[in-house]
Amino acid sequence: MSGWESVLTSGIVLGSLYALMASGLTLVWSTLGIFNFMHGVLMTVGAYLAWQFAVDRGFGLGLGLGIVLAVVCLVALGCLVEILLIRPFYGRKDLVQVTVMTTLAGLTFLENSTLLIWGPRLKQLPPVVEGQFRLLGLTMSNQEALIVLLSPLILLALWVFLRFTRVGNAIRAVGQNRESAQLMGLNVQALFMTTFALATVLAGLAGVLLGSIRFITPTLGSDPLTKALIVSIFGGLGSVGGSIGAAYVVGMLEATSVFAFGLYWTPSILFVVMIVVLIFRPNGLFGRQS
């Protein structure tokens, strides 16, 4: 297998994970109007929770039930974070700045909590499927293939929810015009909490997927958070569809750069590309002129 083939497979895998991360980040930005620095650590917590429920050294409930229980805990955690760190500041003019501080504080708190609870030893989730397969000259482990397939399915479910359900439409409406939404009797606070819980689950699922191909550490989510930030700016802030497209572009770019220039230069190269793109397309790669 030549190097470029592995670039392609690793690019697609990274892109799938970034798409999951960035969609949640963008959903919170476009609905609540805040940037959530906890998104990465919520991903880490998702991976640890699934590990705790699933593996024999934890509660040993098996991977399927483990993931389900992790999702339930993530919903509760998402609601709690929204109530404690974001809700007290709605309606303030400096909401964005204040929540940058509160979510950064939450990030530090949760990151150190995971270290206290689960310790510094590396952990890994068992793969759902073993082995590898070849397709069109590409070699991929079955676990990676699962990520590549599962991630678009989760995003499709998100799209169907936002586009075709009553609550999904209400979430989009609240993001576009809060006052009109209130005057139609929509419960803005409940919708904000739902949105934040949904984004937390998306982050946690990304963590579960990543936790099976990388080691779980308390800082598992910090690099994906940076990438998700690049992706959502790249995709035109606030557009979930744009973020998903941009996620695959950034994933490919990263894989190419790692192969061609090495791991150390890759973060700088990503930021340079982002800056160049924003010079020529200030609204992002897929953003519309406004």
Added chain:
Amino acid sequence: MSAAPPILETHQLTGGYGKVQVLRGISIAVGEGERVGLFGPNGHGKTTLLKTISGLMRPWGGSIRFRGQAIERSSPGVIVGLGLIHVPQGNTLFPELTVQETLELGAFTPRVRANKAQNLERAFALFPRLAERRRQLCKTLSGGERQMVSISVGLMCEPRLLILDEPTLGLAPKVKDELCEAIGVISGGGVSLLLVEQDIEFLLALTDRLFMVDHGEVTREVRSETGLDHAQIMDLYFGVEARQ
């Protein structure tokens, strides 16, 4: 004062933004089935009054009663549920939602959810143009069409009292006539009306009674049937009576 029992009554209502007081003790009443207008110079508290009534802003003092129930501490959602519907100024709506999606969201509160299909048909019957544009995004609509959507959203909530804040702002005369007729049909169906409007002809055509709001106070109350005409209203606007 109207003979019918009031559907909406504010008493000595005060309020504002931050430290700036805008409402300085406003007492108005709207009778059941009555059509009341508010007029007065811009920036003197009409929109603030409406926002305070519909629960978007907390009043500083005074009381608001809707159908006998105190609502000055209620959330907008509860107030919508009671049937007090406020169509805000500027018809901003939801740019990225289609007409149909927007109207269906209008039926979000449990009280009216079951009647969604029926109310949608009623809105489309009133504004046939919206039926043609039901799959279009709101941002692609003209100003008049957007105002029609705003009013229709109000109808989806089955209003007992409909509050309209400058519905004709920036619209062509032909569209104004169309809206005037539609609002007449709505109030003819038994819905009480509280209308803020700068277009005096529009206001006189649709209301029985007018309050003039000036510096956050009601300075004049006039009945339309006393034959108040355009010139007299303009005099009130520009303070001719102050010279008397």
